Amino acid sequence: xxxxxxxxxxxxxxxxxxxxxxxxxxxxxxxxxxxxxxxxxxxxxxxxxxxxxxxxxxxxxxxxxxxxxxxxxxxxxxxxxxxxxxxxxxxxxxxxxxxxxxxxxxxxxxxxxxxxxxxxxxxxxxxxxxxxxxxxxxxxxxxxxxxxxxxxxxxxxxxxxxxxxxxxxxxxxxxxxxxxxxxxxxxxxxxxxxxxxxxxxxxxxxxxxxxxxxxxxxxxxxxxxxxxxxxxxxxxxxxxxxxxxxxxxxxxxxxxxxxxxxxxxxxxxxxxxxxxxxxxxxxxxxxxxxxxxxxxxxxxxxxxxxxxxxxxxxxxxxxxxxxxxxxxxxxxxxxxxxxxxxxxxxxxxxxxxxxxxxxxxxxxxxxxxxxxxxxxxxxxxxxxxxxxxxxxxxxxxxxxxxxxxxxxxxxxxxxxxxxxxxxxxxxxxxxxxxxxxxxxxxxxxxxxxxxxxxxxxxxxxxxxxxxxxxxxxxxxxxxxxxxxxxxxxxxxxxxxxxxxxxxxxxxxxxxxxxxxxxxxxxxxxxxxxxxxxxxxxxxxxxxxxxxxxxxxxxxxxxxxxxxxxxxxxxxxxxxxxxxxxxxxxxxxxxxxxxxxxxxxxxxxxxxxxxxxx
Numbered sequence: 001x002x003x004x005x006x007x008x009x010x011x012x013x014x015x016x017x018x019x020x021x022x023x024x025x026x027x028x029x030x031x032x033x034x035x036x037x038x039x040x041x042x043x044x045x046x047x048x049x050x051x052x053x054x055x056x057x058x059x060x061x062x063x064x065x066x067x068x069x070x071x072x073x074x075x076x077x078x079x080x081x082x083x084x085x086x087x088x089x090x091x092x093x094x095x096x097x098x099x100x101x102x103x104x105x106x107x108x109x110x111x112x113x114x115x116x117x118x119x120x121x122x123x124x125x126x127x128x129x130x131x132x133x134x135x136x137x138x139x140x141x142x143x144x145x146x147x148x149x150x151x152x153x154x155x156x157x158x159x160x161x162x163x164x165x166x167x168x169x170x171x172x173x174x175x176x177x178x179x180x181x182x183x184x185x186x187x188x189x190x191x192x193x194x195x196x197x198x199x200x201x202x203x204x205x206x207x208x209x210x211x212x213x214x215x216x217x218x219x220x221x222x223x224x225x226x227x228x229x230x231x232x233x234x235x236x237x238x239x240x241x242x243x244x245x246x247x248x249x250x251x252x253x254x255x256x257x258x259x260x261x262x263x264x265x266x267x268x269x270x271x272x273x274x275x276x277x278x279x280x281x282x283x284x285x286x287x288x289x290x291x292x293x294x295x296x297x298x299x300x301x302x303x304x305x306x307x308x309x310x311x312x313x314x315x316x317x318x319x320x321x322x323x324x325x326x327x328x329x330x331x332x333x334x335x336x337x338x339x340x341x342x343x344x345x346x347x348x349x350x351x352x353x354x355x356x357x358x359x360x361x362x363x364x365x366x367x368x369x370x371x372x373x374x375x376x377x378x379x380x381x382x383x384x385x386x387x388x389x390x391x392x393x394x395x396x397x398x399x400x401x402x403x404x405x406x407x408x409x410x411x412x413x414x415x416x417x418x419x420x421x422x423x424x425x426x427x428x429x430x431x432x433x434x435x436x437x438x439x440x441x442x443x444x445x446x447x448x449x450x451x452x453x454x455x456x457x458x459x460x461x462x463x464x465x466x467x468x469x470x471x472x473x474x475x476x477x478x479x480x481x482x483x484x485x486x487x488x489x490x491x492x493x494x495x496x497x498x499x500x501x502x503x504x505x506x507x508x509x510x511x512x513x514x515x516x517x518x519x520x521x522x523x524x525x526x527x528x529x530x531x532x533x534x535x536x537x538x539x540x541x542x543x544x545x546x547x548x549x550x551x552x553x554x555x556x557x558x559x560x561x562x563x564x565x566x567x568x569x570x571x572x573x574x575x576x577x578x579x580x581x582x583x584x585x586x587x588x589x590x591x592x593x594x595x596x597x598x599x600x601x602x603x604x605x606x607x608x609x610x611x612x613x
Contacts, residue, residue, distance in 0.1 A: 003074065003077070003407075004077075004122070004150065004153065004154035005154055005157045006355070006358060006359065007077050007080075007081060007118075007122070007154070008115070008118070008154055008155070008157055008158055009157065009158075009354065009358075010081055010351055010354065010355070011081060011084055011115065011118045012111075012115065012158065012161060013347065013350055013351050013354060014081070014084065014085050014088055014347055014351070015088060015111055015114050015115070016111075017346055017347040017350055018088050018089060018094070018347060028096070031091055031092075031093070031096070034091060035087065035091055035093065038083060038086065038087075039083075042079070042080070042083055042121065042124065043124055045076075045079070046076055046124055046125055046128050047128055049072050049076060050072065050128045050129055050131070050132050053065065053068055053069055053072060053132050054131065054132050054135070056068075057132070057135055057136065062136075062401075063401050065136060066136065066400055066401065066404070069129075069132060069133070069136060070404075072129075073125065073129060076125045077122065077125065080118065080121035080122055080125065081118075083121060084114075084117065084118045084121065087114075087117065088114070089344055093114070094110065094114070097110055097113075105169070105173060106166075106169045107165070107169060108162070108165040108166050108168075108169050111165065112162075115158065119151060119155075122150070122151070123147050123151065126146060126147045126150050127143060127147055129146075130143040130146045130147070131143075133146065137398060137400070139246075139249065140247075140249060141246045141247050141249055142247065145246060145247045146246065149245045149246045149247075152211060152212055152213075152245070153212075153245060155211075156204070156207075156208045156211060156212075159200060159204055159207065159208070160196065160197060160200045160204070163196060163199075163200055164192070164193065164196050167196070168192070190307075190311075193307060194304065197300070197303060197304065198300070201258055201300045202258055202259055202262060203262060204256075204262075205256040205257040205262045205263065205264055206262045208256065209241055209256075209264050209266075212243065212244065212245070213244055214241035214242060214243055214244065214264070214266065215241060215242045215244075216239055216240065216241055216242075217239075217240040217241060217242055217267060221277075222267075222272050222277075222280065223240055225277055225280065225281060226240055226265065226267075226280070226281075226284050227240070229281050229284055229285065229288070229380065230265070230284075230288065232380060233285070233288045233292065233379075233380055235288050235291055235292070236260035236263070237255075237257070237260055237263040237264065237265055238257065238260065238261055238262055238263055238264055239264055239265075240264075240265045240267065241264050241265070241266050241267070242266075242267065242268070242269065243266035243267060243268050244268075245268065248268045248269035248270055249268070249269070249270045250268055250270055250398075251268065251270045251271050251274055251275065251390075251393065251394050251397055251398075252268055252270075252271060253265070253266055253267045253268070253271055253283045253284065253286075253287055254266040254287060255287040255288070255290055255291060255296075256296070257296070258296055258297060258300070263291070265284065265287060267280075267284075270397075271283065274393060274397065275390060275393065276386070276389075278386040279386045279387070279389060279390045279393075281380075281381070281386065282377055282381065282384065282386035282387035282390060283387070283390055285376060285377045285379075285380045285381065285387075286373045286374060286376065286377060286387065287373070288376065288380070289372065289373035289374075289375075289376025289377070289379075290369065290373050292376060292379075293369070293372055293373065293376065293436075295369045295372075295373070298365070298369075298440065302362060302365070305443070305447040305450070306354075306357055306358075308447055308450045308451045308454050309353070309357065309447075309450050309454075310350075310353070311454040312450045312451075312453045312454035313353060314350075317346060317349050317350070359407060361443075362408075363407045363408050364439070365439065365440075365443070366408040366409070367406075367407075367408060367409060367410050368432070368435065368436050368439065369436070370408075370409050370410065370415070371410060371415065371418060371432055372432060372433065372436050374387065374415055374418070374419060375418075375419070375422055375428075375429045375432060375433075378422065378426065378429055383423065384419045384422065384423065385423070387419060388416050388419050388420070391412045391415060391416050392416070394412065395412055402416070418432075475488050475491055475492045475495070476492070479492075484515055485515070486511075486512040486513075486515040486516035486519060486522070487512075489508045489509070489511045489512035489515065490508070490509070490512045490519070490521065490522050490525075492504075492508040493505050493506075493508035493509040493512065493522070493525065493526075494525070496508060497525070497529065500534075502529060502533050502535055502538045503538070505529055506526065506529060506530075506538065509522055509525060509526040509529070510526070513526070518554060520550075520551045520554040520555040520557075520560060521551075523547045523548070523550050523551035523554070524547075524548065524551040524555075524559070524560045524563050526547050527543075527544045527545075527546075527547035527548035527551060527563050527564075527567055528544075528563045528566065529544075530543050530544035530547070531544035531545075531548070531563070531566045531567045531569075531570050532566060532570075539570070541567070541570045541571045542571065544566075544567045544570065544571075545564075545567040545568065545571050547567075548560075548563050548564040548566075548567040549564065549567075551563065551564070552564045556587070557587075558584045558585075558587045558588040558595065559584075561580050561581075561583055561584035561587070562580075562581065562584045562595065562598060564580050565577045565578075565580035565581040565584060565598065565602065566598075568580060569601075569602055569605065574602060574605050574606045575606065577602040577605075578599065578602040578603050578606055581595065581598050581599040581602050582599055584598070585598075585599055
């Protein structure tokens with residue numbers, strides 16, 4: 001079931017990273033026909049795969065059927081992700097809702113709609129898997145409960161995104177401009193994400209337990225024993241709840257919540273019915289171990305670590321895509337839309353980074369945290385044999401082999417084997433604790449380094465140079481396509497000026513003026529270059545004055561008048577320079593100290609009788 005977490009996040013990434021083609025044309029009948037045909041084909045594939053497994057039930061060894069069943073679930077779930085990607089990338093279903101004012105105002109609603117489509121695909125898989133599931137594992141859970149339990153267990157992983165996106169939509173609708181502007185900055189995005197991540201981490205358990213329809217465990221012997229054990233361990237909590245997952249027929253327990261006011265201990269009816277009192281206490285001791293070893297807090301910082309890695313790698317990914325010249329030429333020659341292909345490649349790379357991070361790094365810590373929680377039993381009891389017998393009962397009741405691997409847990413055989421080693425030699429407990437500490441320390445160092453990389457890429461000089469080169473590459477590529485856009489040449493001139501490459505700056509601005517002679521900003525920028533260039537070879541006082549006058553005729557902005565004043569100044573027309581500077585100062589609402597210094601400079605030059613140039 002934990003795999004469903006990853007499926008939902010991957011789908012969310014597919015949706016969030018897609019950029020539709022600018023010239024996309026949607027033909028509603030054809031799109032709906034293709035969508036319906038793909039959906040029907042998906043249903044038939046799912047039915048065929050599980051029907052084939054059902055025919056082999058009791059004709060092949062259990063472990064083979066079990067492996068085939070779980071593998072089929074995984075493969076069909078991946079097929080559902082691919083089908084969702086086809087809906088987004090090829091059918092461009094999002095374009096069908098582009099004219100809906102409600103979705104434009106609340107983009108989160110459209111995202112929820114498409115996530116619901118993916119839930120439909122998974123529900124088809126679970127509905128058709130239920131019959132095999134019941135026969136294979138002798139489970140009495142109903143079809144409805146099987147589907148609903150799978151959905152309800154996985155969907156809460158989207159809760160942080162849902163709250164973040166909804167609140168962001170509301171902020172963008174508010175008339176308060178500073179809040180909207182703050183959210184568009186990198187700093188604003190980071191602070192906004194961190195604030196809500198911690199808020200959801202604290203309040204999330206309250207919402208999740210209601211979403212799961214949990215109810216307080218009734219007063220009785222079982223509850224009293226759990227309460228007594230929690231007092232012994234010094235664990236504070238809000239409540240002990242029934243966990244109705246799979247109609248409560250799964251032997252399991254859980255704990256969630258960083259703070260005691262919103263911390264809940266979850267138990268299923270099967271756990272209370274099939275386990276002995278000492279076994280129930282051993283399971284609860286395991287869950288207490290997660291709290292006492294701060295595993296839940298680490299998971300929170302683990303998501304922060306992923307955010308740092310995302311920020312550190314995103315610019316590098318984009319930068320690499322821009323420089324893939326052969327790819328773009330192949331794409332263009334093949335007739336594919338460049339923007340759509342770029343979006344697909346970007347999405348795939350982001351998803352790969354996510355999968356590697358969560359499947360291997362997060363999975364490593366989850367497995368070792370589970371083992372550490374297992375060994376925490378020794379803090380409360382002399383022996384872990386009740387926990388060992390619990391694992392054996394889970395093996396018998398689940399019908400799954402104890403050697404079955406798991407990406408987020410060690411197999412039951414491995415867990416039992418390690419506990420038996422601890423029974424014989426308690427030093428194994430300390431060894432594992434030290435292993436976890438070393439791993440956490442190494443992870444912390446790695447995240448710190450990634451944080452430094454992220455800072456330099458987003459705020460440091462290296463990032464500015466990288467972004468500047470990226471801008472140059474994009475502009476030159478558009479120009480090479482034959483686009484005669486004066487705005488492109490203006491941006492290119494601005495870039496070259498920032499690098500003090502005055503020859504290329506002048507050439508770019510002159511080309512922009514050839515295409516659009518009446519651009520006051522380009523006239524102003526080129527005039528400033530010719531009037532103030534540090535290299536005397538690029539000083540052209542008369543040309544600067546000519547350009548500055550044209551710019552001032554088109555726009556009376558303070559910065560344009562300041563350029564005109566500077567042009568008068570370098571042409572020894574000091575009275576005109578001072579008068580124009582006074583006009584610029586009078587109009588200026590911002591940066592007034594600069595304009596005051598300019599006026600003072602021109603007035604001093606008049607007193608001295610000549611310009612200082």
